[in-house]
Amino acid sequence: MNRRELIDADGGNHAAKPIPRAAFDSTLALLREGYDFISARCRRMNTDIFATRLMLRPAICVRGAEAAEMFYGGDHFTRIGAMPQTTLRLLQDKGSVQALDGAAHRHRKALFLSILLDGDQIERLRATFRPAWLDQLEDWQRRDEIILFDAVNLVLTQAAADWAGIPADKDRAELCRELSGMVENAGGIGWSSMLALWRRRRTERTIGELVRRVRSGALDLPANSPVRLVSEYVDAEGMPLDLASAAVRDHQHHPAGCRHRPLHHVCGAGASPAPPMVR
Numbered sequence: 001m002n003r004r005e006l007i008d009a010d011g012g013n014h015a016a017k018p019i020p021r022a023a024f025d026s027t028l029a030l031l032r033e034g035y036d037f038i039s040a041r042c043r044r045m046n047t048d049i050f051a052t053r054l055m056l057r058p059a060i061c062v063r064g065a066e067a068a069e070m071f072y073g074g075d076h077f078t079r080i081g082a083m084p085q086t087t088l089r090l091l092q093d094k095g096s097v098q099a100l101d102g103a104a105h106r107h108r109k110a111l112f113l114s115i116l117l118d119g120d121q122i123e124r125l126r127a128t129f130r131p132a133w134l135d136q137l138e139d140w141q142r143r144d145e146i147i148l149f150d151a152v153n154l155v156l157t158q159a160a161a162d163w164a165g166i167p168a169d170k171d172r173a174e175l176c177r178e179l180s181g182m183v184e185n186a187g188g189i190g191w192s193s194m195l196a197l198w199r200r201r202r203t204e205r206t207i208g209e210l211v212r213r214v215r216s217g218a219l220d221l222p223a224n225s226p227v228r229l230v231s232e233y234v235d236a237e238g239m240p241l242d243l244a245s246a247a248v249r250d251h252q253h254h255p256a257g258c259r260h261r262p263l264h265h266v267c268g269a270g271a272s273p274a275p276p277m278v279r
Contacts, residue, residue, distance in 0.1 A: 087186045108235070121224065154176045157175055166227065
């Protein structure tokens, strides 16, 4: 964001306040530090706002509750064009909530929140994940070595697919590779990103076919399953999602974010035998 956008978004509150400057250009520092870039400088400068340049273009960096409210509390900014194409297509894709603004964005986002913040849905996911996790623990303890990241990814995928209502005939290991590739290659370039995009398209076709079968009555899923909820969703104008957009939304319900939540929140607290060596 530049100085003019900040002033317009914040009602002019920063118009008369000097904004400290971090550096002439911070492009390399941002690439090197990633998510810590803004917070580290705010701590060092004892401020929640500073000016710099990114790719030689003037930019204002902000953090804190007021900054979050400014970004998310109104229609000050557009999401269109804000995300690099390889990141958008692998993590969200066209037709997703990330590609919408205003009322259309809020209406579509409400479906996400109605599922992901629902206590019954969270408990159902927990009940699906916990036995799968404990079963894998027994298998891991028989091995000399495991790659924990890959092993946990598979457990998460199995639990998420069962919770979402994806039939068992969709191979979970292949689905895990497809979903993991989307996250790991987001924002990248080269053959690995192209392969991840191809796999995403294949998965979207599979999910789109599930949505078509649910709508036609050929596939009967529980009323609270995310695949069925997305299949039956209608937008602000009362229209159902096209199959491509519905497939994108079902992708977004994969709870990969569970890896950021302590596992005992999902599988329950309790002692377990010592695990094998992991790397």
